[in-house]
Amino acid sequence: MDRGIPSSQSQLETPVLELQGVTKSFGGILAVKGLDIVLHPAEMVGLIGPNGSGKTVTVNLCTGVYPPDSGLIRFRGVPIHGKPPWEINRMGLSRTFQTIRLWGRMTVLENVMVGYVRFMGSSFLGSVVRAPLARREEAKARQAALDTLELVGMAAFAHKPAEDLSLGQQRLVELARALVSQPSCVLLDEPAAGLRGELVLQLGEFLRWLLKERGTSFLVIEHRIQLVMQFCSRVIVLNYGEKIAEGSPEQIRTNEAVIAAYLGRRRGEYGRSPNGSVLARDL
Amino acid sequence: MRKLWPRLVRVQSLAGATFGLAMGGVVLVALGCLVPFWIHVDYYLRVLVYAMVNSVIALGLNFAVGVTGQINLGQAVFVGLGAYGSAILTQKLSAPWVASVGTAVLAAGIMGAALGWISNRLRGPYLAITTLAMNLIFYLVASHEVWLTGGPMGIRIPRLNVPRLFGVELDVRVVYYVVLVALVALFLLGRLIYHSKVGRAFRAVRDDETVASLMGVNTVRTKMWACVICSFYGGVGGVLYLLTFRFVAPSEFTALQSFRYLAMITIGGLGNLSGSILGAFFVTTVPEFLRVVQGYWDVILGSSILLILLLFPKGLGFVRDYLSQLVRKKEVEERWTGEFRLPRAS
Numbered sequence: 001m002d003r004g005i006p007s008s009q010s011q012l013e014t015p016v017l018e019l020q021g022v023t024k025s026f027g028g029i030l031a032v033k034g035l036d037i038v039l040h041p042a043e044m045v046g047l048i049g050p051n052g053s054g055k056t057v058t059v060n061l062c063t064g065v066y067p068p069d070s071g072l073i074r075f076r077g078v079p080i081h082g083k084p085p086w087e088i089n090r091m092g093l094s095r096t097f098q099t100i101r102l103w104g105r106m107t108v109l110e111n112v113m114v115g116y117v118r119f120m121g122s123s124f125l126g127s128v129v130r131a132p133l134a135r136r137e138e139a140k141a142r143q144a145a146l147d148t149l150e151l152v153g154m155a156a157f158a159h160k161p162a163e164d165l166s167l168g169q170q171r172l173v174e175l176a177r178a179l180v181s182q183p184s185c186v187l188l189d190e191p192a193a194g195l196r197g198e199l200v201l202q203l204g205e206f207l208r209w210l211l212k213e214r215g216t217s218f219l220v221i222e223h224r225i226q227l228v229m230q231f232c233s234r235v236i237v238l239n240y241g242e243k244i245a246e247g248s249p250e251q252i253r254t255n256e257a258v259i260a261a262y263l264g265r266r267r268g269e270y271g272r273s274p275n276g277s278v279l280a281r282d283l
Numbered sequence: 284m285r286k287l288w289p290r291l292v293r294v295q296s297l298a299g300a301t302f303g304l305a306m307g308g309v310v311l312v313a314l315g316c317l318v319p320f321w322i323h324v325d326y327y328l329r330v331l332v333y334a335m336v337n338s339v340i341a342l343g344l345n346f347a348v349g350v351t352g353q354i355n356l357g358q359a360v361f362v363g364l365g366a367y368g369s370a371i372l373t374q375k376l377s378a379p380w381v382a383s384v385g386t387a388v389l390a391a392g393i394m395g396a397a398l399g400w401i402s403n404r405l406r407g408p409y410l411a412i413t414t415l416a417m418n419l420i421f422y423l424v425a426s427h428e429v430w431l432t433g434g435p436m437g438i439r440i441p442r443l444n445v446p447r448l449f450g451v452e453l454d455v456r457v458v459y460y461v462v463l464v465a466l467v468a469l470f471l472l473g474r475l476i477y478h479s480k481v482g483r484a485f486r487a488v489r490d491d492e493t494v495a496s497l498m499g500v501n502t503v504r505t506k507m508w509a510c511v512i513c514s515f516y517g518g519v520g521g522v523l524y525l526l527t528f529r530f531v532a533p534s535e536f537t538a539l540q541s542f543r544y545l546a547m548i549t550i551g552g553l554g555n556l557s558g559s560i561l562g563a564f565f566v567t568t569v570p571e572f573l574r575v576v577q578g579y580w581d582v583i584l585g586s587s588i589l590l591i592l593l594l595f596p597k598g599l600g601f602v603r604d605y606l607s608q609l610v611r612k613k614e615v616e617e618r619w620t621g622e623f624r625l626p627r628a629s
Contacts, residue, residue, distance in 0.1 A: 063497050064497075065493065065497065084496065084501075084503075085493075085496040085497045086496050086497075086498075086499050086500055086501050086502070089496075089497060089498060089499035090499050094498075095497060097494070101491050101493075101494045102490075103486060103487045103489075103490035103491055103494070103495075104490055105486065105489075105490055105554070106483065106486050106487065106490065110483050110486075113483060114483050114484065114487050114495070114498055114499075114500060115498050115499065117480065117484070117498070117499040117500055118499045120480055122480065124481055124508055127479045127480040127481055128472070128475050128476050128479050128481060129475070130475070130479075134479070134480070137480075138479075138480065141480075150624055151623065151624060151625070152623055152624075153619075153621060153622045153623055153624050154619075156619065157619070168621070169619065169621075177498065178498075181499070196621065199621055199622075199623075202622065202623045203623070205623070205625070206623040206625065209625050
């Protein structure tokens with residue numbers, strides 16, 4: 001199966017995203033413990049694990065929602081821990097959200113255009129009085145937003161308020177908002193939740209197309225194990241904030257620690273989780 | 284003349300208005316120009332001017348509260364800075380009028396930047412209480428520093444010292460047109476801001492600040508600008524207030540007045556610019572109509588505000604939204620197939 005550039009080749013380049021010994025705790029609870037993750041250019045990596053294993057915290061740490069307690073986070077070789085979120089985004093690291101978070105009272109087009117702000121350097125006054133530079137930028141942002149909406153099949157809804165869309169549609173708009181500025185790395189937090197069955201496969205194909213055409217890297221958190229197993233070249237498994245396994249989908253499928261983490265839950269040791277049992281069945 | 288029309292159309296599209304709405308606005312302004320010809324009682328005209336001054340102030344407040352979501356219970360401070368600033372500079376320091384107005388608005392703007400700095404450190408109720416405290420401090424200073432502000436008696440500007448406009452004495456009829464022009468200009472400026480990159484950032488911060496920052500919006504700078512715009516409009520409103528009444532006193536800039544401005548934008552609809560003007564006219568003119576019922580007008584005004592918000596939770600601005608829907612061309616809605624559309628070339 002085609003999984004993008006082979007990892008041996010991409011390892012020669014600077015990693016797009018690199019976490020070294022990242023630790024974060026919330027009021028005495030260790031959410032992420034000594035985490036090491038490396039993401040190479042044009043690579044799609046799956047990040048899985050039972051509920052509460054620290055997947056979303058990892059994404060929040062990378063995008064600057066809160067700083068790590070200790071450890072290093074580098075984006076294309078530049079340390080980014082402690083930087084404000086907008087600076088990290090403007091370097092080319094974008095993301096989506098587990099629970100959809102569009103700006104509800106703005107139109108779909110406006111939502112996506114805000115995502116383009118990375119390339120809009122015009123001053124406050126310039127953009128208010130529509131100076132020539134600002135007008136050019138505005139036109140570019142508009143075109144980029146419409147093009148991206150066309151890619152995800154949502155261009156027909158460009159002028160609707162975002163809150164009027166269905167959840168699945170909002171999911172796609174959020175994806176467009178993350179992709180409009182052509183970031184070099186996108187962290188996707190459950191991109192397929194709320195999408196119909198066929199659309200999940202299409203989403204996988206779409207991400208793979210982006211990876212090939214634009215060299216975008218993806219870190220995908222997903223409970224629909226099909227997407228991870230079929231499209232990711234590498235899978236990282238978290239449990240209680242620690243990496244318990246890393247390897248190709250085949251290796252993960254047969255990894256004892258992973259099976260124990262998921263099946264242990266099934267026996268009722270930590271409470272039953274529907275997501276956990278789905279994975280266990282698929283494994 | 285041939286070149287003028289495309290330019291006008293361009294201004295209209297830049298301000299994000301449909302053709303029909305723009306025409307409606309032009310008709311409204313034209314009607315507004317005619318009003319002084321059929322209202323002969325200066326008092327009524329003054330009420331209308333006051334409503335327009337309040338519209339300017341409410342527009343600014345709406346940018347902070349309705350568009351960007353930063354609560355501000357101290358808008359009267361900026362109005363007071365504008366009014367007191369120009370009064371003190373012209374009367375006590377006999378500065379030229381234009382320079383004093385510039386300085387007064389600048390002072391309000393700087394105070395707004397301070398508010399922006401605060402709003403980047405405090406949120407929600409904490410920000411609300413801080414702005415309220417700011418208003419209380421301003422009232423105390425204005426009523427106790429007699430050497431500067433004239434104390435509770437305020438500052439009155441004698442007729443002689445009022446600036447002349449093109450050699451015409453500024454009586455209420457002339458002031459009416461000055462304020463009307465200012466209101467139209469500031470409303471258009473507001474629409475330009477609303478539909479620009481900055482306006483989108485404002486609304487993104489209002490709807491979800493965390494996500495805005497994660498998508499590349501510099502939220503610190505954005506909130507700063509929102510507060511500066513709010514105070515700028517407030518300062519200009521203060522200058523216009525002084526021009527209208529030629530009198531300032533601390534009692535006009537109390538926290539209660541700030542709440543009135545808040546009532547205006549809430550009735551008009553938070554985040555709705557044309558609604559702010561409707562709300563300002565409602566809150567300013569209705570008490571004047573209700574003077575006949577003496578002590579009961581508070582009750583009637585209060586309950587009518589409640590009624591409006593119960594019937595139209597999005598405020599009086601719904602009128603404009605409704606009209607814009609009427610004049611908008613019907614869009615043919617494409618059925619959503621729910622498909623990614625990758626370019627064939629790959």
